[in-house]
Amino acid sequence: ALGPFVGTVAKKLDHYSQFQPSSLSIQQYLDFGRNGNAASSFEFLRKELLVRLANIMQEISLLPPKLLATPSSKMVSGCFNDQLQVILKRHAHVVETMAEGLIELRESDGVDIAAERGIQYFLDRFYINRISIRMLQNQHLVVFGNVLPESPRHVGCIDPACDVESVVLDAFENAKFLCDRYYLTSPMMKLEMHNMVEKGSPINIVAVPSHLYHIMFELFKNAMRATLEFHGVDDDPPDIKVYVVKGSEDLSIKISDRGGGVSRTVLERLFNYMYSTAPPPPRDGTQAPLAGYGYGLPLSRLYARYFQGDLFLVSMEGYGTDACIYMKAVPVEASEVLPIYSTSSRRLLTQAAQVADWSHPIPGQGQNSRDPRR
Numbered sequence: 016a017l018g019p020f021v022g023t024v025a026k027k028l029d030h031y032s033q034f035q036p037s038s039l040s041i042q043q044y045l046d047f048g049r050n051g052n053a054a055s056s057f058e059f060l061r062k063e064l065l066v067r068l069a070n071i072m073q074e075i076s077l078l079p080p081k082l083l084a085t086p087s088s089k090m091v092s093g094c095f096n097d098q099l100q101v102i103l104k105r106h107a108h109v110v111e112t113m114a115e116g117l118i119e120l121r122e123s124d125g126v127d128i129a130a131e132r133g134i135q136y137f138l139d140r141f142y143i144n145r146i147s148i149r150m151l152q153n154q155h156l157v158v159f160g161n162v163l164p165e166s167p168r169h170v171g172c173i174d175p176a177c178d179v180e181s182v183v184l185d186a187f188e189n190a191k192f193l194c195d196r197y198y199l200t201s202p203m204m205k206l207e208m209h210n211m212v213e214k215g216s217p218i219n220i221v222a223v224p225s226h227l228y229h230i231m232f233e234l235f236k237n238a239m240r241a242t243l244e245f246h247g248v249d250d251d252p253p254d255i256k257v258y259v260v261k262g263s264e265d266l267s268i269k270i271s272d273r274g275g276g277v278s279r280t281v282l283e284r285l286f287n288y289m290y291s292t293a294p295p296p297p298r299d300g301t302q303a304p305l306a307g308y309g310y311g312l313p314l315s316r317l318y319a320r321y322f323q324g325d326l327f328l329v330s331m332e333g334y335g336t337d338a339c340i341y342m343k344a345v346p347v348e349a350s351e352v353l354p355i356y357s358t359s360s361r362r363l364l365t366q367a368a369q370v371a372d373w374s375h376p377i378p379g380q381g382q383n384s385r386d387p388r389r
């Protein structure tokens with residue numbers, strides 16, 4: 016009975032994966048949210064969601080067979096296959112399910128370097144694709160559905176005048192709450208705001224506050240934990256210094272801690288899904304509250320990259336770490352960065368282990384780096 020059904024899904028997959036995803040700028044989301052209508056939104060969504068899903072689904076089948084064989088990732092691709100049109104609501108736990116898949120794979124028979132690079136390349140694309148699909152879905156539901164926006168000023172989940180300082184303060188206060196509860200103390204924040212475009216005015220940008228909050232909350236948790244574990248909780252811990260600068264093109268935020276830092280080889284692992292996938296700590300309130308699946312940094316970097324921003328860590332082992340976030344200050348330049356299924360992504364995923372092109376791999380550059388841009 017499933018035969019013809021699976022056949023039609025496979026045909027749908029091939030059909031929709033031939034279209035390139037359409038990248039929208041945050042300005043376009045804003046304009047459409049203000050002047051668009053539900054019918055045209057639905058028309059766009061109905062096709063675009065399928066195009067974005069089909070593009071990444073084609074890549075799932077190219078993953079190392081060992082990963083596809085794990086029960087968890089079969090479930091992910093399984094629920095993709097059976098109901099393309101309605102699976103979105105069921106995907107709330109796909110991050111955790113993929114993490115379980117990686118743990119099963121690592122515990123089963125480990126992964127060779129080529130497979131690990133392929134998985135890194137794929138998961139960055141898989142998760143940014145997921146961020147983009149949930150963005151489309153949320154915009155439609157908040158603007159045209161009955162999901163309430165954060166404030167009357169918001170257009171969907173976008174704040175046309177996002178006050179960066181208030182998001183930074185919110186994230187700091189919430190990270191401080193967790194830190195105080197666990198370490199009974201927390202470092203202070205020294206915050207400097209530099210608006211180099213509208214001198215002396217508050218720093219506002221068109222942004223998705225929940226994305227910026229997610230990033231800042233993660234970085235503050237890391238900085239607080241590093242500071243207290245390096246300096247101990249007895250004497251006064253050094254401040255965490257935060258700089259927010261609005262330039263003509265970039266909105267930059269730097270979080271500087273004196274948490275002892277890490278070496279370049281350790282730093283590279285912080286963004287690696289294979290290394291950083293830790294089994295979820297038992298939520299019994301005993302473990303450090305600042306730990307999660309370990310996906311905080313890779314996912315935070317994807318939220319920064321989603322609208323053409325980025326996230327870098329610069330660490331000085333023995334002293335501390337600077338976390339730098341860049342976002343587009345001009346909304347028409349903040350276009351979605353979307354994975355495109357193509358011969359090059361197919362080649363990058365299925366390519367065998369590369370012949371060495373350096374005598375010693377350079378940490379952080381990734382020998383024969385899968386993504387030429389990184």
Ligand SMILES: O=S(=O)(c1ccc(O)cc1O)N1Cc2ccccc2C1
Binds near residue numbers: 234238245328335338
């Ligand atoms: O690697 S880090 O330098 C580090 C990484 C990211 C970041 O945002 C801030 C940081 O400081 N750092 C994280 C961490 C956690 C527990 C104990 C010691 C450390 C050191």
